[in-house]
Structures are given as structure tokens and as C-alpha cells.
Amino acid sequence: MGFRARVYAVVRQVPEGRVVTYGDVAAAIGSPRAARQVGWALAALSDPTVPWQRVINAQGRISGRGEVGRAVLQEQLLVQEGVGFDDSGRCDLKALRYPLQPPELYGDDAF
DNA sequence: GGCTTGACTAATG
């Protein structure tokens, strides 16, 4: 199972209205220092069942690289789910962060 | 196999 498949398996655990950071996802798949690769994996994402919008950076902000307009869409999707952002584009990470479990515990054989 | 490229992070000023 590839790195990206594990990233997707973990991200799918995140329920509506909750968020996780790239670092959280990296730690859940066993590579605590691979936050950048998590972002890379999501940039290459083609699976519509993965709630990629719930993955934000450790500062509670949207990482606006990648496709133009993607960041705006991401914030809109999160707001729809009930995630609140302040005037500076930050959300309450402390309250909304979701505790992830390693994909092994969930049976990710679908990959 | 070596090099470059990042949806990152933590530390520092």
C-alpha cells in the first residue's frame, strides 16, 4: 500500500465539521515528519470520496497553493460543514481538530 | 541512485 493510499484512508476518517492538520495525518500513517508529502498526496488526489477540505495546516489556516481558487473553495466547504473562520482566515483548531487513528486499525484493504 | 520540487512544521527575530 502506497503512501498516498494511506493518506486517503486516514483523511476519510474525518467527520463533517471537524478538521485535521497535515502533520496529524502524517503521524497517523507512521511518518510524523512527512507533512509535506501529505500535502503532495492531496494535490495529486483524484478520488472524490476523500474529504480533502478537512485537512488544513498546523496554524488552523488554509494552505492556498495548488490550483487557483482551491483555497477559497476549501474554506467555503468547511463553512458549510459548520467550521468557523475568523477575519484572519483562521479556525479554532483546538476545538475542531479530530483525533486520528492509524489506518491499520480501520481495515483499509480497499486499496 | 542522485537531484529537484513542494496543499508542511517548529523555531527564531
Next chain:
DNA sequence: TCATTAGCCAAGC
């Protein structure tokens, strides 16, 4: 709070 820096590691050439 913002800007800069060094470390990180999977992918693609």
C-alpha cells in the same frame, strides 16, 4: 503576528 530558515521525505526525471 508576520517573515525567514532549516529539516523533512515521497515522487518524478
